[in-house]
Amino acid sequence: MTPRVADYQRWVGTWTGEGGTQAGQKTLIRQTFSLALDGTGLEMHFEAFDTSLSVMFHGVRSMLAPAPSGVLRALAYSTIHGPLLLELMPDDEGVMALSGDSQSGNRISVTFVEEAPDTLLFTAFWRGPGEPVAGDDTPRMTCRLQRCRPWAPQGP
Amino acid sequence: MNRMLRSVARWAGVWTGQASFNETATALMRNEICPIFEGRAVSMDFEVYEPAGMQLVYGVRTVLAPDLDGSLKTLSFSTRFGLVQLEQTPDDEDVLALTGVTDEGVKLTVTMLPQDRDHMQLSAIWRPVGAGAASEEVQGVNGLLRRVTIWKPGAPMPDVARR
Amino acid sequence: MTTPLLSRFAHWLGTWRGRVDFAEGHQALMQFTLTPVFGGQAIQVETVAFDIESSRSITRGWGYFSLDRSGRVVNNIYGNYFGFAILHETPDDPEVLSLQGPLPGNEVMDVTMNVLGDEFTLSSRRWEGYTSHDDRPRTYTRMKRVAHYVEGDS
Numbered sequence: 001m002t003p004r005v006a007d008y009q010r011w012v013g014t015w016t017g018e019g020g021t022q023a024g025q026k027t028l029i030r031q032t033f034s035l036a037l038d039g040t041g042l043e044m045h046f047e048a049f050d051t052s053l054s055v056m057f058h059g060v061r062s063m064l065a066p067a068p069s070g071v072l073r074a075l076a077y078s079t080i081h082g083p084l085l086l087e088l089m090p091d092d093e094g095v096m097a098l099s100g101d102s103q104s105g106n107r108i109s110v111t112f113v114e115e116a117p118d119t120l121l122f123t124a125f126w127r128g129p130g131e132p133v134a135g136d137d138t139p140r141m142t143c144r145l146q147r148c149r150p151w152a153p154q155g156p
Numbered sequence: 157m158n159r160m161l162r163s164v165a166r167w168a169g170v171w172t173g174q175a176s177f178n179e180t181a182t183a184l185m186r187n188e189i190c191p192i193f194e195g196r197a198v199s200m201d202f203e204v205y206e207p208a209g210m211q212l213v214y215g216v217r218t219v220l221a222p223d224l225d226g227s228l229k230t231l232s233f234s235t236r237f238g239l240v241q242l243e244q245t246p247d248d249e250d251v252l253a254l255t256g257v258t259d260e261g262v263k264l265t266v267t268m269l270p271q272d273r274d275h276m277q278l279s280a281i282w283r284p285v286g287a288g289a290a291s292e293e294v295q296g297v298n299g300l301l302r303r304v305t306i307w308k309p310g311a312p313m314p315d316v317a318r319r
Numbered sequence: 320m321t322t323p324l325l326s327r328f329a330h331w332l333g334t335w336r337g338r339v340d341f342a343e344g345h346q347a348l349m350q351f352t353l354t355p356v357f358g359g360q361a362i363q364v365e366t367v368a369f370d371i372e373s374s375r376s377i378t379r380g381w382g383y384f385s386l387d388r389s390g391r392v393v394n395n396i397y398g399n400y401f402g403f404a405i406l407h408e409t410p411d412d413p414e415v416l417s418l419q420g421p422l423p424g425n426e427v428m429d430v431t432m433n434v435l436g437d438e439f440t441l442s443s444r445r446w447e448g449y450t451s452h453d454d455r456p457r458t459y460t461r462m463k464r465v466a467h468y469v470e471g472d473s
Contacts (some may be wrong), residue, residue, distance in 0.1 A: 036381070037379040037381065037399070038376055038379060040379065040399065041379070041381065041397075059357050061356055061357075061361075061363060061383070063381045063397060065381065065397050065399070066399070067402035067403060067423070068399070068400065068401070068402050069402070069423075073397075073402075073403050075381060075382065075383070075395050075396070075397045075403060076383075076395075077356065077357070077360075077361040077363075077383035077385060077395070079357050079360060082385055082387070082393070083361075083383055083385055083393050083394075083395040083405060084395065085395060085403050085405060103387065103393065103405075
């Protein structure tokens with residue numbers, strides 16, 4: 001089944017969580033998804049901060065949209081990797097797996113897995129040119145993102 | 157363009173920082189400011205998070221724009237108070253001070269005080285109408301926002317906790 | 320907010336609108352919005368062209384301007400009618416931004432942009448990648464400034 005932007009429409013909103021960077025630091029992550037380009041594109045905005053929100057380790061703005069062939073790709077700008085074009089890799093429903101090479105030749109992989117209606121498991125890693133293909137033990141940035149649900153006045 | 161609105165538009169970008177919530181709890185703040193409507197208004201998306209796990213404690217989406225008489229007003233949606241309209245109140249030059257009363261009779265006061273190009277003190281205080289400023293019913297968020305610093309590859313990593 | 324990218328392109332930021340004459344012969348109303356992101360490390364570009372008769376959007380685009388290590392502009396772009404591409408700056412006059420890069424299907428796209436006062440002109444062309452030149456018509460866009468990014472700042 002060819003994925004469509006509409007398959008990810010239910011992710012629209014703000015997601016946050018605490019995770020770890022590929023280098024092993026704790027990180028706080030904020031991810032938003034919103035429809036764009038008259039509903040034909042999905043705008044994705046990723047921010048990873050240190051635990052006091054004082055330094056942004058990594059920021060990515062991207063747009064998932066259909067090529068004229070109907071295949072989805074993502075256009076992105078990363079504060080670490082610069083301009084990117086990422087391919088949407090075939091995967092199961094509820095998974096967005098993106099992969100591509102940066103202008104410096106680094107291989108970037110980003111995956112969102114919908115574990116539950118309000119939970120996304122985010123993983124990402126990059127490796128330099130010539131470095132071995134990632135295995136299960138390759139360090140990754142990981143975070144379990146929860147859909148932002150505001151604390152309610154009658155809540156805790 | 158309204159002079160104050162022009163000043164606020166120059167704050168465009170993402171601001172983050174630590175805050176005290178109700179003077180006891182520590183919280184994290186993120187405020188994204190963006191000129192909209194072809195420069196005729198400014199949007200502010202203000203979020204307060206609990207530091208552990210990034211649970212959203214308080215979120216406000218605001219449009220700041222001049223009314224027909226030129227005075228600045230906001231139309232906001234707050235996760236605590238619902239729809240709120242605030243009006244600019246006199247303050248020092250370059251300070252954005254806003255106040256209003258919710259349908260539930262809560263008086264809200266928001267102050268954004270730029271300290272330099274990259275730092276801004278922000279306070280959002282609320283209390284029931286009639287309660288004094290020193291009342292125990294006063295609640296709010298107060299902290300210093302900094303224009304977000306982006307780590308660059310090759311620069312030393314900030315001193316942060318390991319997992 | 321000063322970065323090498325913004326030092327060169329701050330006066331381009333904002334919203335622009337005007338007529339586009341497509342290479343295929345039809346006309347439309349084009350709008351460009353350029354916004355700095357990540358403190359000016361990149362400029363996000365959003366484009367839309369409206370059919371004048373029906374008011375429907377006929378093209379939509381998105382992209383980012385950034386600088387490579389040598390200070391040349393890299394523009395990764397998406398257009399619903401041509402797909403995805405990474406364009407690199409090619410030599411031109413200092414006030415002109417010329418970019419070129421491959422498109423899927425053995426095509427090449429070149430784009431030339433210039434901002435003079437409150438006028439933004441853009442022309443682009445797609446041609447077969449294996450020929451050295453091609454006399455296909457260009458798409459021309461001439462837009463007027465609708466809004467500064469921050470009025471009075473640029």
